[in-house]
Amino acid sequence: MAVYTEVPFAEAAALLERLNLGTLTELRGIQGGIENTNYFVTSEREGQTVEHVLTVFERLGFEHLPFYLHLMKHLATHGVPVPEPAADARGEILHTVQGKPAAVVDKLRGASELAPGAAHCAAVGALLARMHLVGRDFDRQQPNLRGLPWWNETVPVVLPFLAPEQAALLRAELAYQNHIAEGSAYKALPRGPIHADLFRDNVMFDGEAVSGFFDFYFAGVDTWLFDLAVCLNDWCVRHGGERDGEPVPELQQAFLNAYEGVRPLTAAERTLLPALLRAGALRFWLSRLWDLHLPREAALLKPHDPGHFERVLRARLPLAAPTRPAETAAA
Ligand SMILES: Nc1ncnc2c1ncn2[C@@H]1O[C@H](COP(=O)(O)OP(=O)(O)OP(=O)(O)O)[C@@H](O)[C@H]1O
Numbered sequence: 515m516a517v518y519t520e521v522p523f524a525e526a527a528a529l530l531e532r533l534n535l536g537t538l539t540e541l542r543g544i545q546g547g548i549e550n551t552n553y554f555v556t557s558e559r560e561g562q563t564v565e566h567v568l569t570v571f572e573r574l575g576f577e578h579l580p581f582y583l584h585l586m587k588h589l590a591t592h593g594v595p596v597p598e599p600a601a602d603a604r605g606e607i608l609h610t611v612q613g614k615p616a617a618v619v620d621k622l623r624g625a626s627e628l629a630p631g632a633a634h635c636a637a638v639g640a641l642l643a644r645m646h647l648v649g650r651d652f653d654r655q656q657p658n659l660r661g662l663p664w665w666n667e668t669v670p671v672v673l674p675f676l677a678p679e680q681a682a683l684l685r686a687e688l689a690y691q692n693h694i695a696e697g698s699a700y701k702a703l704p705r706g707p708i709h710a711d712l713f714r715d716n717v718m719f720d721g722e723a724v725s726g727f728f729d730f731y732f733a734g735v736d737t738w739l740f741d742l743a744v745c746l747n748d749w750c751v752r753h754g755g756e757r758d759g760e761p762v763p764e765l766q767q768a769f770l771n772a773y774e775g776v777r778p779l780t781a782a783e784r785t786l787l788p789a790l791l792r793a794g795a796l797r798f799w800l801s802r803l804w805d806l807h808l809p810r811e812a813a814l815l816k817p818h819d820p821g822h823f824e825r826v827l828r829a830r831l832p833l834a835a836p837t838r839p840a841e842t843a844a845a
């Protein structure tokens with residue numbers, strides 16, 4: 515259940531009117547999602563039925579939201595398919611509903627694709643590269659709040675909950691990532707606003723075409739390569755079964771080729787892709803461990819399985835190349 519804040523019909527209707535989105539006809543709570551309260555809102559404007567999503571932010575405050583919402587607006591107005599936040603007459607896109615921060619954005623068509631093929635990966639790869647390029651002239655700054663400083667803070671907090679072998683892996687990976695971040699190749703990586711959480715459930719498809727990216731609430735300024743690594747670790751790995759977490763080379767190639775069709779990787783990016791794939795796995799292993807062992811506002815969080823990202827990380831380590839039955843037979 516993802517409706518934590520009940521929004522009265524009259525309050526939603528008044529907000530839509532202020533945003534010049536017409537007369538509210540339907541307000542429907544959305545069951546998916548674990549972070550925020552979301553409603554589909556339907557209204558009649560100039561004889562047309564229009565649909566939006568009303569999000570009431572349960573965890574994020576007025577301090578960080580302007581970066582996310584203005585980034586969405588910047589991308590949408592520059593042709594990247596992202597839900598555009600609706601503005602009031604003064605141009606304000608962050609609103610208040612039931613005393614909490616709220617936004618109204620375009621409703622995207624279609625549905626998520628949880629079992630993507632090469633065509634889906636290519637479509638997302640090309641759009642990710644476009645999003646990076648379009649983000650270059652976005653002028654607000656906010657760091658990736660789930661980046662290296664957060665990993666350094668959070669690893670000691672989760673270590674007591676881990677088995678010795680897991681704790682050793684987590685410590686070693688953090689040390690490795692600190693070492694990488696000190697290097698000159700890392701400092702040469704191109705940076706800009708990144709989505710930082712562009713998993714399969716944050717992209718809508720209308721057939722094989724992407725109708726949009728959403729859920730920008732972990733976005734921040736970081737390396738473009740990290741964003742790419744986060745995607746490759748979700749779109750192009752196995753989910754479930756005995757080989758859970760293993761990369762799927764055909765999907766990874768399709769994603770990378772399409773990305774590079776729009777923005778070729780630099781030499782430093784090519785060198786550091788393996789290291790950043792490990793960083794992307796560490797980031798989500800750690801946040802999932804943190805959500806599992808140190809639940810905040812427990813009622814709101816249904817933690818995802820940390821074990822999946824431990825497996826993704828192990829599969830990304832050197833010498834950990836999975837032995838595929840077919841390859842073994844051919845060898
Ligand atoms: N702009 C949109 N257009 C269409 N559907 C949307 C849109 N935004 C959200 N949704 C729907 O609402 C659901 C929940 O949204 P979202 O994933 O952002 O939830 P959340 O609680 O904010 O985050 P989390 O993904 O961390 O659980 C999505 O799975 C999607 O079905």
Ligand SMILES: N[C@@H](CCO)C(=O)O
Binds near residue numbers: 711713798802818
């Ligand atoms: N994509 C994250 C959840 C936060 O959006 C995860 O799968 O751990």
